[in-house]
Amino acid sequence: MLGTVADIDHRLYIIAEEEKYELLGIEGEQIMKRFATIKPYREALNDKEHQGKLTWTLGMFGTQAMAAFAGMSLEEYWGQIIYACFLDDEHPIQRWQEVSETLHSLTEKLNALQIQSVHVQGEDMDLTVKLGSDRKWLAGRGCNIPSFEVFTSPDWRGTNGWIRFNMPLSYQGSIIRGIELRFQDGLVIESKATENETLLKQMIAQKDANKAGEFSLTDSRLSRITKFMGETLYDENVG
Helix, strand or coil: CHHHHHEEEEEEEEEECCCCCCCCCCCHHHHHHHHHHHHHHHHHHHHHHHHHCCCEEEEEEHHHHHHCCCCCCHHHHHHHHHHHHHCCCCCHHHHHHHHHHHHHHHHHHHHHHHCCCEEEEEECCEEEEEECCCCCCCECCCECCCCEEECCCCCCCCEHHHEEEECEECCCCEEEEEEEEEECCCCCEECCCCCHHHHHHHHHHHCCCCCCEEEEECCCCCCCCCCCCHHHHHHHHCC
16 A cells, blocks of 8 residues: 555545445444554655655545435435536636635735634633644645635644534434533543444544544535535534
């Protein structure tokens, strides 16, 4: 695998799943072994990207299986993709350029604030996230299509509080609903779910999976994603 990395300059991923339930019934611990196996490959790709020698693009092509998994008809599902990607606009490229400019403007303002921590409080969360030194906000890179996030990598040790997710998580053919996490000094000390809680706990039990690796903000004035799509690419971008 590492030899393959040396030959890659750009990666183009298209999510187009024809079978969403092929891993249903497989123990979560078995599924997790895959990620441990490919970890050296992923780390090599990340290192090459950080050196400025590798770029990538990720997009989605809706299938009947993906639509059914999200509880939609194929036409409805594609309607969401078209709307989210501005493909119903006469000038979609121009719209994406405008979104990118807005996102870059937001990152510049956030980086200028020299924020030490973020405290988010509401009905579903009371969470403090430490951003750490030498961390920057990023956005609008054109890697994920679509993407409306302004995000950063926090100092995981400064995550404290709790959060309850009002969107389900699609994971390896299963849907985890009603996720609630509680952090103390950067670690998840309590986890709950109203559906597939065992799988959630198996995920968190993996090495370093009990820490916050990303903190992002998505403005509903920019994002056109409003429904559960059963794919993280879209679901993490709900405005």
